[in-house]
Amino acid sequence: MTWVEKLAIVVGMVLFMECFAWATHRYVMHGWGWGWHKSHHEEHEGWFEKNDLYAIVFAIVPIVLFVVGLWYPALWWAALGITVYGGIYAFVHDMLVHQRGGFRWVPKQGYFKRLLQAHRLHHAVEGKDGTVSHGFLFARKPAVLKAQLRANADAQRRSARPARTPNTSPADQRG
Numbered sequence: 274m275t276w277v278e279k280l281a282i283v284v285g286m287v288l289f290m291e292c293f294a295w296a297t298h299r300y301v302m303h304g305w306g307w308g309w310h311k312s313h314h315e316e317h318e319g320w321f322e323k324n325d326l327y328a329i330v331f332a333i334v335p336i337v338l339f340v341v342g343l344w345y346p347a348l349w350w351a352a353l354g355i356t357v358y359g360g361i362y363a364f365v366h367d368m369l370v371h372q373r374g375g376f377r378w379v380p381k382q383g384y385f386k387r388l389l390q391a392h393r394l395h396h397a398v399e400g401k402d403g404t405v406s407h408g409f410l411f412a413r414k415p416a417v418l419k420a421q422l423r424a425n426a427d428a429q430r431r432s433a434r435p436a437r438t439p440n441t442s443p444a445d446q447r448g
C-alpha cells in the first residue's frame with residue numbers, strides 16, 4: 274500500500290466514525306441504551322460514570338482489527354483511524370467540554386468554541402428525549418440548535434397534553 278492509500282483509510286475512518294458515533298448517540302444511547310448513557314446526563318461524583326462502559330465496549334473493535342490487521346494491512350490502518358477518532362473524541366468531549374482530568378480551556382472563538390457550545394446545548398435537556406446535537410466533530414450553529422431545542426420542547430408539551438375529543442371530555446362523562 275502507498276502512503277496515500279494509508280492516509281485515505283485513516284481519514285476515511287475518522288469521518289465514518291463521526292457518522293457512526295452520531296447515529297449511536299442519537300438512536301442507541303438516547304434509545305434502548307439509555308441505561309448506561311443516563312449517568313452522563315446527571316450530576317455525579319467520582320471519576321467514572323456508567324457511560325464509560327460504552328468506550329470500553331467500542332474499544333474492542335479496533336483491538337480486534339489491529340490483530341487481524343497483522344495479516345490484512347488495510348484493516349490495521351482502519352483500526353488506526355478508529356483509534357485516532359477515539360483520541361479526538363476524548364479530547365473534544367471529555368477534556369474540552371466536560372473538563373475531565375482538570376483540563377481548563379474555554380475557547381473564545383472558532384471551531385472549538387462552536388463544538389463546546391453545541392455539546393453544552395446537548396446537555397441542556399435533562400433526560401433521554403428532546404436532545405439536540407448528537408455529533409462530536411460536526412456541530413451546527415448554536416442559534417440553529419437553540420431553535421431546535423425550543424421546537425422539541427414544544428412538541429413534548431403537545432404530546433404530554435391529553436388529546437381532547439368531544440365524546441371523552443369530563444363534562445360528557447358526568448352522570
Ligand SMILES: [Zn+2]
Binds near residue numbers: 298302303310395404
Ligand atoms: Zn447524550
Ligand SMILES: [Zn+2]
Binds near residue numbers: 366371396
Ligand atoms: Zn457530554
